[in-house]
Amino acid sequence: TQLLEQSPQFLSIQEGENLTVYCNSSSVFSSLQWYRQEPGEGPVLLVTVVTGGEVKKLKRLTFQFGDARKDSSLHITAAQPGDTGLYLCAGAIEYSSASKIIFGSGTRLSIRP
Amino acid sequence: EAGVTQSPTHLIKTRGQQATLRCSPISGHTSVYWYQQALGLGLQFLLWYDEGEERNRGNFPPRFSGRQFPNYSSELNVNALELEDSALYLCASSFVGSGSTLGTDTQYFGPGTRLTVL
Numbered sequence: 001t002q003l004l005e006q007s008p009q010f011l012s013i014q015e016g017e018n019l020t021v022y023c024n025s026s027s028v029f030s031s032l033q034w035y036r037q038e039p040g041e042g043p044v045l046l047v048t049v050v051t052g053g054e055v056k057k058l059k060r061l062t063f064q065f066g067d068a069r070k071d072s073s074l075h076i077t078a079a080q081p082g083d084t085g086l087y088l089c090a091g092a093i094e095y096s097s098a099s100k101i102i103f104g105s106g107t108r109l110s111i112r113p
Numbered sequence: 114e115a116g117v118t119q120s121p122t123h124l125i126k127t128r129g130q131q132a133t134l135r136c137s138p139i140s141g142h143t144s145v146y147w148y149q150q151a152l153g154l155g156l157q158f159l160l161w162y163d164e165g166e167e168r169n170r171g172n173f174p175p176r177f178s179g180r181q182f183p184n185y186s187s188e189l190n191v192n193a194l195e196l197e198d199s200a201l202y203l204c205a206s207s208f209v210g211s212g213s214t215l216g217t218d219t220q221y222f223g224p225g226t227r228l229t230v231l
Contacts, residue, residue, distance in 0.1 A: 033219055042117070042203050042222035043156075088155065090220070100169065101220065103148075105155035 003027075004091055006104035014112050016078055021107040023089035024071045030094045032072050034063055037086040037106075079111045115140065117206050117223035125229045126194050134189040134226045138206030144168075145187040146205040146220055147179060156203065162187055194230045201225045 004025045013019055023032070031050045035043035047056050049065035049072065056063045060083075062075040076083055086106045093100055118137045126132050138145050147159040158171035162181035176192040185206075191198055205220035 042224045103156040
């Protein structure tokens with residue numbers, strides 16, 4: 001059974017602080033997506049990473065795909081209240097007989113003003 | 114370009130009734146995925162349709178079913194509703210081009226349907 005573990009599950013920090021959330025698995029992913037979901041809404045795609053070691057930046061958000069394509073991190077610099085939400089990672093696994101995308105359980109982030 | 118749309122936004126049913134949820138994918142997307150997200154939990158995969166056929170199914174009972182129409186829109190039906198079916202039901206769509214490994218293209222989500230079973 002493939003699992004995608006996200007840590008921490010919950011994080012509450014002060015505005016202006018930096019933070020990193022992690023997405024780990026024993027499976028190798030062909031690609032990995034990060035989403036942010038606000039209460040009562042659907043997840044919104046933030047980024048897709050494909051190449052091992054790849055780093056992508058989206059304003060104050062930095063996404064990194066592990067060299068072995070088994071893990072990923074999301075680093076937020078100078079967090080703002082608007083960053084509050086549920087951050088989900090999703091990994092795509094491709095193999096000969098089947099293929100699928102699995103989602104992590106999410107990191108719930110709260111930024112205090 | 115319009116995103117994934119879902120209807121209704123909210124749905125209230127009583128135990129034992131049936132619920133029908135609808136989803137329209139992004140134009141050009143042929144795959145539709147359904148997920149259940151119970152309060153405070155992650156996404157649980159329900160169903161995946163592509164080109165009108167069911168391609169994969171999550172670990173849910175048969176009373177969860179659906180279909181995909183020729184225009185690629187989709188319905189999710191939940192029969193004999195139970196209290197624990199109360200959740201946000203999310204639909205996502207993706208483009209599965211020729212040569213792509215099925216089911217692994219980036220998914221774009223709709224806003225969800227909040228189903229409450231009383």
